[in-house]
Protein backbone atom coordinates (compact mmCIF):
# COMPACT_ATOMS: atom_id res chain seq x y z
CA UNK A 1 0.00 0.00 0.00
CA UNK A 2 0.95 3.62 -0.27
CA UNK A 3 0.25 5.76 2.72
CA UNK A 4 0.48 9.41 1.93
CA UNK A 5 0.95 12.12 4.49
CA UNK A 6 0.25 15.69 3.65
CA UNK A 7 0.68 19.04 5.32
CA UNK A 8 4.35 18.85 6.39
CA UNK A 9 6.23 22.13 6.23
CA UNK A 10 9.53 23.44 7.68
CA UNK A 11 9.88 24.21 11.37
CA UNK A 12 12.69 24.80 13.83
CA UNK A 13 11.66 22.87 16.96
CA UNK A 14 13.63 19.71 17.75
CA UNK A 15 11.69 16.46 17.89
CA UNK A 16 12.30 14.19 20.84
CA UNK A 17 13.69 10.96 19.43
CA UNK A 18 13.72 7.43 20.89
CA UNK A 19 10.54 8.06 22.82
CA UNK A 20 8.68 4.78 23.05
CA UNK A 21 4.94 4.84 23.40
CA UNK A 22 4.50 8.57 22.89
CA UNK A 23 0.85 9.19 22.24
CA UNK A 24 1.18 12.62 20.67
CA UNK A 25 4.12 14.30 18.97
CA UNK A 26 6.30 16.57 21.09
CA UNK A 27 6.30 20.10 19.74
CA UNK A 28 4.20 23.20 19.51
CA UNK A 29 0.53 22.72 18.58
CA UNK A 30 1.05 24.38 15.19
CA UNK A 31 4.19 22.31 14.47
CA UNK A 32 4.28 22.17 10.68
CA UNK A 33 6.30 18.95 10.52
CA UNK A 34 3.50 16.99 12.20
CA UNK A 35 1.42 15.38 9.46
CA UNK A 36 -2.17 16.53 9.65
CA UNK A 37 -3.82 14.66 6.82
CA UNK A 38 -3.50 10.94 6.10
CA UNK A 39 -4.45 8.97 3.01
CA UNK A 40 -4.26 5.16 3.18
CA UNK A 41 -4.06 3.42 -0.21
CA UNK A 42 -5.02 -0.18 -0.96
CA UNK A 43 -5.89 -2.09 -4.14
CA UNK A 44 -8.93 -4.19 -3.10
CA UNK A 45 -12.37 -2.89 -2.16
CA UNK A 46 -12.51 -5.32 0.78
CA UNK A 47 -9.22 -3.98 2.19
CA UNK A 48 -10.58 -0.46 1.77
CA UNK A 49 -13.71 -1.35 3.72
CA UNK A 50 -11.60 -2.97 6.48
CA UNK A 51 -9.45 0.15 6.77
CA UNK A 52 -12.51 2.40 6.93
CA UNK A 53 -13.72 0.30 9.84
CA UNK A 54 -10.31 0.45 11.58
CA UNK A 55 -9.79 4.17 11.21
CA UNK A 56 -13.37 5.28 11.66
CA UNK A 57 -13.16 9.02 12.12
CA UNK A 58 -10.01 10.39 13.69
CA UNK A 59 -6.45 9.56 12.69
CA UNK A 60 -3.77 8.62 15.22
CA UNK A 61 -1.98 11.97 15.15
CA UNK A 62 -5.19 13.91 15.36
CA UNK A 63 -5.89 14.15 11.63
CA UNK A 64 -8.41 12.25 9.56
CA UNK A 65 -7.52 9.12 7.58
CA UNK A 66 -8.98 8.91 4.10
CA UNK A 67 -8.98 5.55 2.38
CA UNK A 68 -8.29 5.43 -1.36
CA UNK A 69 -8.86 2.17 -3.28
CA UNK A 70 -6.80 1.84 -6.50
CA UNK A 71 -6.12 5.60 -6.51
CA UNK A 72 -2.38 5.65 -5.76
CA UNK A 73 -1.49 8.38 -8.23
CA UNK A 74 -4.17 10.75 -6.96
CA UNK A 75 -3.06 10.16 -3.36
CA UNK A 76 0.61 10.78 -4.13
CA UNK A 77 -0.26 13.96 -6.03
CA UNK A 78 -1.96 15.27 -2.89
CA UNK A 79 0.83 14.21 -0.50
CA UNK A 80 4.08 15.71 0.75
CA UNK A 81 5.37 12.49 2.32
CA UNK A 82 4.71 9.04 0.87
CA UNK A 83 5.10 5.77 2.78
CA UNK A 84 5.52 2.74 0.51
CA UNK A 85 4.34 -0.45 2.26
CA UNK A 86 3.55 -2.98 -0.49
CA UNK A 87 5.19 -6.40 -1.01
CA UNK A 88 8.82 -5.95 -2.17
CA UNK A 89 8.14 -7.39 -5.63
CA UNK A 90 5.30 -4.89 -6.28
CA UNK A 91 7.32 -1.71 -5.74
CA UNK A 92 8.55 -1.47 -9.31
CA UNK A 93 5.01 -1.80 -10.67
CA UNK A 94 3.46 0.71 -8.26
CA UNK A 95 6.21 3.32 -8.71
CA UNK A 96 6.15 2.69 -12.47
CA UNK A 97 2.51 3.76 -12.90
CA UNK A 98 2.19 6.47 -15.53
CA UNK A 99 2.55 9.92 -13.91
CA UNK A 100 3.90 8.55 -10.62
CA UNK A 101 7.44 9.87 -11.19
CA UNK A 102 6.09 13.39 -11.65
CA UNK A 103 3.73 13.03 -8.69
CA UNK A 104 6.72 12.13 -6.49
CA UNK A 105 8.85 15.02 -7.74
CA UNK A 106 10.72 16.62 -4.80
CA UNK A 107 8.82 14.54 -2.23
CA UNK A 108 9.95 12.33 0.61
CA UNK A 109 9.40 8.65 -0.27
CA UNK A 110 9.79 6.36 2.72
CA UNK A 111 9.86 2.64 1.90
CA UNK A 112 9.38 -0.06 4.53
CA UNK A 113 10.04 -2.81 1.98
CA UNK A 114 12.43 -5.57 3.00
CA UNK A 115 15.36 -6.05 0.64
CA UNK A 116 14.55 -3.30 -1.89
CA UNK A 117 17.54 -0.96 -1.90
CA UNK A 118 17.69 2.82 -2.09
CA UNK A 119 19.68 2.46 -5.34
CA UNK A 120 16.87 0.40 -6.89
CA UNK A 121 14.15 2.82 -5.84
CA UNK A 122 16.19 5.86 -6.85
CA UNK A 123 16.45 4.41 -10.36
CA UNK A 124 12.61 4.18 -10.54
CA UNK A 125 11.92 7.83 -9.56
CA UNK A 126 13.19 11.29 -10.52
CA UNK A 127 16.52 12.45 -8.96
CA UNK A 128 14.56 15.09 -7.00
CA UNK A 129 12.63 12.45 -5.03
CA UNK A 130 14.16 11.86 -1.60
CA UNK A 131 14.20 8.09 -1.08
CA UNK A 132 14.54 6.79 2.47
CA UNK A 133 14.26 3.26 3.87
CA UNK A 134 12.58 2.47 7.15
CA UNK A 135 12.23 -0.91 8.85
CA UNK A 136 9.44 -0.89 11.45
CA UNK A 137 7.96 -3.90 13.24
CA UNK A 138 4.48 -5.06 14.26
CA UNK A 139 4.63 -3.76 17.90
CA UNK A 140 4.18 -0.33 16.24
CA UNK A 141 0.50 -1.27 16.41
CA UNK A 142 0.60 -0.72 20.19
CA UNK A 143 3.20 2.10 19.98
CA UNK A 144 5.99 -0.19 21.19
CA UNK A 145 7.65 -0.51 17.80
CA UNK A 146 11.29 -0.42 16.79
CA UNK A 147 11.95 1.41 13.55
CA UNK A 148 15.34 1.80 11.91
CA UNK A 149 15.67 4.53 9.28
CA UNK A 150 18.49 4.75 6.71
CA UNK A 151 20.71 7.77 7.28
CA UNK A 152 21.64 8.70 3.75
CA UNK A 153 23.90 11.74 3.10
CA UNK A 154 20.90 13.46 1.47
CA UNK A 155 18.81 12.94 4.60
CA UNK A 156 21.66 14.11 6.87
CA UNK A 157 21.51 17.47 5.02
CA UNK A 158 17.84 17.99 5.77
CA UNK A 159 16.90 18.51 9.39
CA UNK A 160 13.28 19.01 8.33
CA UNK A 161 13.06 15.59 6.67
CA UNK A 162 14.74 13.99 9.71
CA UNK A 163 12.19 15.69 11.95
CA UNK A 164 9.28 14.51 9.83
CA UNK A 165 10.57 10.93 9.91
CA UNK A 166 11.18 11.02 13.66
CA UNK A 167 7.70 12.42 14.24
CA UNK A 168 6.12 9.62 12.28
CA UNK A 169 8.06 6.73 13.79
CA UNK A 170 8.75 8.00 17.33
CA UNK A 171 5.01 8.31 17.78
CA UNK A 172 4.72 4.53 17.41
CA UNK A 173 7.78 3.41 19.37
CA UNK A 174 11.55 3.82 19.25
CA UNK A 175 13.24 5.14 16.14
CA UNK A 176 16.91 5.31 15.24
CA UNK A 177 19.00 6.04 12.17
CA UNK A 178 21.50 3.51 10.80
CA UNK A 179 23.43 3.07 7.53
CA UNK A 180 21.58 1.22 4.80
CA UNK A 181 24.28 -1.50 4.83
CA UNK A 182 22.76 -2.72 8.12
CA UNK A 183 19.21 -2.95 6.80
CA UNK A 184 19.01 -6.65 6.08
CA UNK A 185 20.27 -7.41 9.61
CA UNK A 186 17.74 -4.95 11.07
CA UNK A 187 14.99 -6.53 8.97
CA UNK A 188 15.86 -9.91 10.52
CA UNK A 189 16.47 -8.72 14.09
CA UNK A 190 13.71 -6.21 14.74
CA UNK A 191 11.50 -6.61 11.64
CA UNK A 192 11.12 -10.39 11.94
CA UNK A 193 12.07 -10.34 15.63
CA UNK A 194 8.53 -10.36 17.06
CA UNK A 195 8.06 -13.80 15.45
CA UNK A 196 11.30 -15.13 16.95
CA UNK A 197 10.52 -13.66 20.37
CA UNK A 198 7.07 -15.25 20.29
CA UNK A 199 8.53 -18.69 19.55
CA UNK A 200 10.61 -18.34 22.72
CA UNK A 201 7.64 -16.95 24.63
CA UNK A 202 5.36 -19.78 23.50
CA UNK A 203 8.00 -22.37 24.39
CA UNK A 204 8.39 -20.91 27.89
CA UNK A 205 4.63 -21.04 28.37
CA UNK A 206 4.56 -24.64 27.08
CA UNK A 207 7.15 -25.56 29.70
CA UNK A 208 4.90 -24.09 32.37
CA UNK A 209 1.90 -25.97 31.00
CA UNK A 210 3.96 -29.17 30.98
CA UNK A 211 4.52 -28.63 34.69
CA UNK A 212 0.79 -28.12 35.34
CA UNK A 213 0.27 -24.35 35.00
CA UNK A 214 -2.98 -23.28 33.34
CA UNK A 215 -2.30 -22.04 29.76
CA UNK A 216 -3.51 -18.44 30.24
CA UNK A 217 -1.44 -17.89 33.38
CA UNK A 218 1.62 -19.55 31.82
CA UNK A 219 1.38 -17.17 28.88
CA UNK A 220 0.99 -14.14 31.16
CA UNK A 221 4.00 -15.16 33.26
CA UNK A 222 6.14 -15.76 30.18
CA UNK A 223 5.16 -12.50 28.44
CA UNK A 224 5.56 -10.28 31.49
CA UNK A 225 8.89 -11.95 32.34
CA UNK A 226 10.26 -11.30 28.84
CA UNK A 227 8.96 -7.73 28.95
CA UNK A 228 10.49 -7.18 32.40
CA UNK A 229 13.89 -8.54 31.38
CA UNK A 230 13.85 -6.47 28.17
CA UNK A 231 12.93 -3.32 30.09
CA UNK A 232 15.81 -3.91 32.52
CA UNK A 233 18.11 -3.76 29.49
CA UNK A 234 16.43 -0.78 27.81
CA UNK A 235 15.43 1.31 30.84
CA UNK A 236 17.95 0.37 33.52
CA UNK A 237 20.88 -0.17 31.11
CA UNK A 238 21.62 -3.62 32.54
CA UNK A 239 23.71 -6.09 30.52
CA UNK A 240 21.85 -9.34 29.76
CA UNK A 241 24.63 -11.36 31.40
CA UNK A 242 24.26 -9.26 34.56
CA UNK A 243 20.54 -10.04 34.71
CA UNK A 244 21.22 -13.74 34.13
CA UNK A 245 23.94 -13.88 36.81
CA UNK A 246 21.78 -12.05 39.35
CA UNK A 247 19.06 -14.71 38.98
CA UNK A 248 21.43 -17.65 39.07
CA UNK A 249 21.84 -18.95 42.61
CA UNK A 250 24.84 -21.33 42.92
CA UNK A 251 23.55 -24.89 42.80
CA UNK A 252 20.03 -23.54 42.21
CA UNK A 253 17.31 -24.19 39.66
CA UNK A 254 18.23 -21.37 37.24
CA UNK A 255 21.67 -22.80 36.47
CA UNK A 256 20.09 -26.22 36.01
CA UNK A 257 17.68 -24.78 33.45
CA UNK A 258 20.39 -22.71 31.76
CA UNK A 259 22.62 -25.76 31.24
CA UNK A 260 19.72 -27.67 29.68
CA UNK A 261 19.14 -24.74 27.29
CA UNK A 262 22.84 -24.57 26.42
CA UNK A 263 22.83 -28.34 25.73
CA UNK A 264 20.18 -27.54 23.12
CA UNK A 265 22.51 -24.94 21.59
CA UNK A 266 19.91 -22.28 22.24
CA UNK A 267 22.22 -19.30 21.68
CA UNK A 268 23.72 -20.38 18.38
CA UNK A 269 20.31 -21.57 17.15
CA UNK A 270 18.78 -18.14 17.81
CA UNK A 271 21.78 -16.25 16.42
CA UNK A 272 21.84 -18.45 13.30
CA UNK A 273 18.12 -17.75 12.84
CA UNK A 274 18.94 -14.03 12.60
CA UNK A 275 21.81 -14.82 10.22
CA UNK A 276 19.59 -16.88 7.89
CA UNK A 277 16.77 -14.32 8.01
CA UNK A 278 19.28 -11.58 7.13
CA UNK A 279 20.50 -13.56 4.15
CA UNK A 280 16.92 -14.13 2.99
CA UNK A 281 16.07 -10.42 3.48
CA UNK A 282 18.87 -9.51 1.08
CA UNK A 283 17.17 -11.60 -1.64
CA UNK A 284 13.72 -9.99 -1.30
CA UNK A 285 12.75 -7.58 -4.06
CA UNK A 286 15.75 -8.70 -6.13
CA UNK A 287 15.46 -10.32 -9.58
CA UNK A 288 15.23 -14.12 -9.24
CA UNK A 289 18.52 -15.94 -9.84
CA UNK A 290 18.45 -18.18 -12.92
Ligand SMILES: NC(=O)C1=CN([C@@H]2O[C@H](COP(=O)(O)OP(=O)(O)OC[C@H]3O[C@@H](n4cnc5c(N)ncnc54)[C@H](OP(=O)(O)O)[C@@H]3O)[C@@H](O)[C@H]2O)C=CC1
Nearest residue numbers: 001002041042043044047085086087088112113114136191
Ligand atom coordinates in the same frame (compact mmCIF):
# COMPACT_ATOMS: atom_id res chain seq x y z
N1 LIG B 1 4.96 -7.70 8.30
C1 LIG B 1 5.93 -7.11 8.96
O1 LIG B 1 6.12 -7.31 10.17
C2 LIG B 1 6.83 -6.15 8.27
C3 LIG B 1 6.72 -5.95 6.90
N2 LIG B 1 7.54 -5.08 6.26
C4 LIG B 1 7.38 -4.87 4.81
O2 LIG B 1 6.07 -4.37 4.62
C5 LIG B 1 5.60 -4.73 3.33
C6 LIG B 1 4.20 -5.27 3.42
O3 LIG B 1 4.21 -6.45 4.15
P1 LIG B 1 2.90 -7.02 4.80
O4 LIG B 1 2.22 -5.93 5.57
O5 LIG B 1 3.27 -8.26 5.47
O6 LIG B 1 2.02 -7.31 3.46
P2 LIG B 1 0.47 -7.29 3.27
O7 LIG B 1 0.20 -8.14 2.08
O8 LIG B 1 -0.22 -7.59 4.56
O9 LIG B 1 0.14 -5.79 2.93
C7 LIG B 1 0.38 -5.27 1.67
C8 LIG B 1 -0.54 -4.07 1.47
O10 LIG B 1 -0.28 -3.52 0.18
C9 LIG B 1 -1.51 -3.23 -0.45
N3 LIG B 1 -1.35 -3.26 -1.90
C10 LIG B 1 -1.04 -4.31 -2.70
N4 LIG B 1 -0.99 -3.92 -3.98
C11 LIG B 1 -1.27 -2.59 -3.98
C12 LIG B 1 -1.38 -1.62 -5.01
N5 LIG B 1 -1.17 -1.91 -6.29
N6 LIG B 1 -1.71 -0.36 -4.67
C13 LIG B 1 -1.93 -0.03 -3.37
N7 LIG B 1 -1.84 -0.90 -2.36
C14 LIG B 1 -1.52 -2.16 -2.67
C15 LIG B 1 -2.43 -4.32 0.05
O11 LIG B 1 -3.76 -3.90 -0.08
P3 LIG B 1 -4.81 -4.90 -0.78
O12 LIG B 1 -5.15 -5.90 0.27
O13 LIG B 1 -5.94 -4.01 -1.14
O14 LIG B 1 -4.13 -5.50 -1.99
C16 LIG B 1 -2.01 -4.42 1.52
O15 LIG B 1 -2.66 -3.43 2.28
C17 LIG B 1 6.60 -5.71 2.75
O16 LIG B 1 7.39 -5.02 1.80
C18 LIG B 1 7.45 -6.13 3.95
O17 LIG B 1 8.77 -6.40 3.56
C19 LIG B 1 8.45 -4.33 6.95
C20 LIG B 1 8.59 -4.48 8.30
C21 LIG B 1 7.85 -5.43 9.07
Ligand SMILES: O=C(O)[C@@H]1CCC=N1
Nearest residue numbers: 114187188191192284
Ligand atom coordinates in the same frame (compact mmCIF):
# COMPACT_ATOMS: atom_id res chain seq x y z
O1 LIG C 1 8.97 -11.60 6.61
C1 LIG C 1 9.16 -10.57 5.93
O2 LIG C 1 9.63 -10.65 4.80
C2 LIG C 1 8.78 -9.23 6.50
C3 LIG C 1 9.97 -8.31 6.62
C4 LIG C 1 10.22 -8.16 8.09
C5 LIG C 1 9.10 -8.80 8.72
N1 LIG C 1 8.31 -9.36 7.86
